[in-house]
Amino acid sequence: MREKNYGKIINISSAGRFGNVGQTNYSASKEAIVGFTRSLAKENGSKGINVNAVAPGTIETDMYYGIPENIRNMMKIITPLARAGQPEEVANLCLFLASDESSYITGQVIHCDGGIFMP
Numbered sequence: 001m002r003e004k005n006y007g008k009i010i011n012i013s014s015a016g017r018f019g020n021v022g023q024t025n026y027s028a029s030k031e032a033i034v035g036f037t038r039s040l041a042k043e044n045g046s047k048g049i050n051v052n053a054v055a056p057g058t059i060e061t062d063m064y065y066g067i068p069e070n071i072r073n074m075m076k077i078i079t080p081l082a083r084a085g086q087p088e089e090v091a092n093l094c095l096f097l098a099s100d101e102s103s104y105i106t107g108q109v110i111h112c113d114g115g116i117f118m119p
Contacts, residue, residue: 007049008098011037015057015113030055034109041107050106052097057113058084080115 001007016023017030033053041051058064058075064084067075076082093112096102111117 001049002044002047005048007044007047008102009037009040009044009049009051010094010097011051011053013037013053013055013109015055015111015117017055018117037109038107045106050097050102052102052105052107053109054090054093054097055109055111055113055117056085056090057111057116059090059112060084060086078116079113083114085112085114 001009011033013033014026014030017027017034019027034055037051037053044051058072058079064072072084076084090112093110097105097110
């Protein structure tokens with residue numbers, strides 16, 4: 001990437017980076033990705049390399065179906081879009097960040113979470 005003076009790095013964090021009961025290690029690792037992303041963006045921006053992170057929220061995966069149904073229903077209630085996301089929706093965000101359409105975006109954490117996190 002440095003030799004070509006162009007590149008796109010997309011890291012995967014999580015909306016869980018803000019902390020949940022029983023997920024100290026998970027939250028710490030996902031928040032660490034945010035710091036890594038921002039530092040890497042600052043170090044490589046002048047070399048034409050964009051570095052961003054995607055933070056998915058509740059996404060319908062095998063892990064999602066391992067959560068008890070009553071908890072899944074509660075998650076839908078607190079999500080402004082009132083549903084879990086689809087893996088394809090996260091993939092589409094990654095495709096955008098990998099494209100030239102995102103050429104002026106770097107050092108950002110973009111939440112794909114149905115509106116749970118709104119700074």
